[in-house]
Amino acid sequence: MxxxxxxxxxxxxxxxxxxxxxxxxxxxxxxxxxxxxxxxxxxxxxxxxxxxxxxxxxxxxxxxxxxxxxxxxxxxxxxxxxxxxxxxxxxxxxxxxxxxxxxxxxxxxxxxxxxxxxxxxxxxxxxxxxxxxxxxxxxxxxxxxxxxxxxxxxxxxxxxxxxxxxxxxxxxxxxxxxxxxxxxxxxxxxxxxxxxxxxxxxxxxxxxxxxxxxxxxxxxxxxxxxxxxxxxxxxxxxxxxxxxxxxxxxxxxxxxxxxxxxxxxxxxxxxVLVELIDPATGAHVPWEPGATGEAVYTTxxxxxxPVLRFRSRDQMQVQTVDCACGRTSPTVRCVGRTDDMLIFKAMNVYPSAIREVVLAAASAHLTGTMRIRKDTADQVRFDDPIPLEVELRSGTARDAAQRALDEAAEQVRQQLRVRVSIEPQQPGVIPVSDYKNALTYVAG
Missing domain, CATH: 3.40.50.12780 (ANL, N-terminal domain)
Incomplete structure (x- = not known):
């Protein structure tokens, strides 16, 4: 321990x-x-x-x-x-x-x-x-x-x-x-x-x-x-x-x-009492490895x-229920927020999931900073490929990264069944705050 x-x-x-x-x-x-x-x-x-x-x-x-x-x-x-x-x-x-x-x-x-x-x-x-x-x-x-x-x-x-x-x-x-x-x-x-x-x-x-x-x-x-x-x-x-x-x-x-x-x-x-629920039905999800649900909190x-059964909209995936450190609570990863959910034609997708797939395919050329461009603040549905701005590593030319970015877009299509249009940007173009940074923004 x-x-x-x-x-x-x-x-x-x-x-x-x-x-x-x-x-x-x-x-x-x-x-x-x-x-x-x-x-x-x-x-x-x-x-x-x-x-x-x-x-x-x-x-x-x-x-x-x-x-x-x-x-x-x-x-x-x-x-x-x-x-x-x-x-x-x-x-x-x-x-x-x-x-x-x-x-x-x-x-x-x-x-x-x-x-x-x-x-x-x-x-x-x-x-x-x-x-x-x-x-x-x-x-x-x-x-x-x-x-x-x-x-x-x-x-x-x-x-x-x-x-x-x-x-x-x-x-x-x-x-x-x-x-x-x-x-x-x-x-x-x-x-x-x-x-x-x-x-x-x-x-x-x-x-x-x-x-x-x-x-x-x-x-x-x-x-x-x-x-x-x-x-x-x-x-x-x-x-x-x-x-x-x-x-x-x-x-x-x-x-x-x-x-x-x-x-x-x-x-x-x-x-604080935490529950894991199915966001669609409200039913409890068991704390088992691989289970995914929305975290709900009571102070x-x-x-x-105080808040009572507060819906966080945070989607958690249970990793383990037994840790060598000696702590007995389950461990989780946050995989996205229902507030951030986007729809490409008939498919739901989290921006964080898009980011993960893109980085898996093109991390050698990217810093990890990226954002999805929306036409309006309440836009959820995309009928055309989702515009995704990504920041290139310092000294990386667009042409040199293009093959990897094309592969990243293809991996998003295959794994998530949505299409993205990846737009490479030079370092500094995408603003970064010292506090929270949203994965989506409104153009203009």
Whole structure:
């Protein structure tokens, strides 16, 4: 068993026994929620508790639209909207979603919530490779979002020395990496590769010389793709890439990859209950290797702004149910979001799946940065080949890459049964943010 466990009494508890405990915690949560008018109305007809996992199916979902609707009109007495449960006087912090997929939603934390967030996010970071003695470069520039101050708190809780270099120009961030001798980098998958290139440009030395041994990458799917993972390892000369994932709506960090590198463990127990469901039918999907479903979350202990059976739209694939690190939760990969689903003629496809196939065929010529161009924000259907912009590696000519790109387009057709029109771009044409980067964008 690994010596890095931060929450061993929970992390090594048999998954079935932990689920039983969490189900017992559903009844007091429902009773507390029924103390608020909006929740009482939403829960009309719902059971008083959940003796068995299938009892959860009788409890209504919470969606992002529900949260936005609850905050359509707010007051000084209820700044978090009608689904706010704690008294405003008890709030100690307000965080925000990134707004990547629409209007930002705000969430409150009481003193107890803050304490639990620090503990649980710290557990995620310990799982991902942060421990006393590590110096952690945190690249997010916005403190209010889930990946800002909450991540900073979690890094410190895990024992790492926080070097919050985000929010500055890239040259200053590069100098920060060098001066602090950071050996752990926290960034999105796309920014970690982009930042390595900029470090070399600004410091006149390769990023491999900076001494980073662990890259913790999250905020967007992709770190589980072998070619993206290898690209990050090569760019930094690192020995480990740890995938990391959470939601501000629920908990900013709930999934983290251990040193075994075979998917992300669930690190938010016992405070958060996660279900895996069939997104079409709502039925439960068993936690078995190879199973795929949508993650649904319930915050069992959150006081200020809890969510109940929150539909994340994140599609997870179970990797293992038995890990050599000693943690007993299943490991998963995020394979895409139902919000991102596209339709080419009669075939559904995730942008992340297209990216994975293209990189498998043409990674020698590509950086991994790419995006699908849409005519309108709500476009889902494509009758013509899907326009896919890809970034060429520095010094790679279009003609030299064309054969590989043609093969990549053919592999997408064969494996995913959709057609793409691949458009190679020179480095820097496709913008890369230090926070979340969408795989689709609207032209113009």
């Amino acid at each position: 690994t010596t890095a466990l931060f929450h061993p009494d929970v992390d090594t508890r048999p998954w079935g026994r932990l689920r039983e405990q969490q189900l017992a915690d559903v009844a007091p949560l429902l009773a507390r929620l029924r103390g608020a008018d909006a929740w009482r109305e939403k829960l009309a007809g719902a059971p008083a508790g959940a003796a068995h996992e299938n009892d959860l199916l009788e409890i209504p979902f919470t969606t992002k639209a529900d949260l936005r609707g609850a905050q359509a009109e707010t007051t000084a007495e209820q700044p978090l909207g009608t689904l706010q449960v704690a008294d405003t006087v008890d709030l100690r912090q307000i965080t925000s979603s990134s707004g990547t997929t629409g209007t930002p939603v705000f969430f409150g934390l009481t003193e107890y919530d803050l304490e639990r967030w620090r503990r649980l996010i710290g557990n995620a970071y310990r799982t991902a490779g942060v421990h006393p003695g590590t110096r952690v470069a945190h690249t997010t520039g916005m403190a209010i979002v889930a990946g800002g101050l909450p991540y900073a708190d979690g890094i410190r809780e895990a024992g790492g020395a926080l070097a919050w270099i985000g929010g500055q120009t890239v040259p200053r961030m590069a100098v920060g990496m060098q001066r602090t001798h950071a050996d752990v980098l926290v960034a999105t998958a796309s920014f970690s590769a982009h930042f390595a290139k900029r470090c070399e440009e600004e410091l006149n030395m390769p990023a491999t010389a900076l001494g980073v041994h662990t890259v913790i990458a999250g905020g967007e799917p992709g770190v589980g793709v072998p070619h993206i993972r290898q690209g990050i390892l090569d760019a930094w000369g690192a020995t480990r890439v740890s995938e990391f994932m959470g939601l501000g709506d629920v908990l900013p960090a709930m999934w983290a990859e251990c040193e075994q590198g075979d998917g992300m463990h669930f690190t938010a127990s016992p405070d 069992l202990t959150r006081e200020a702004s």
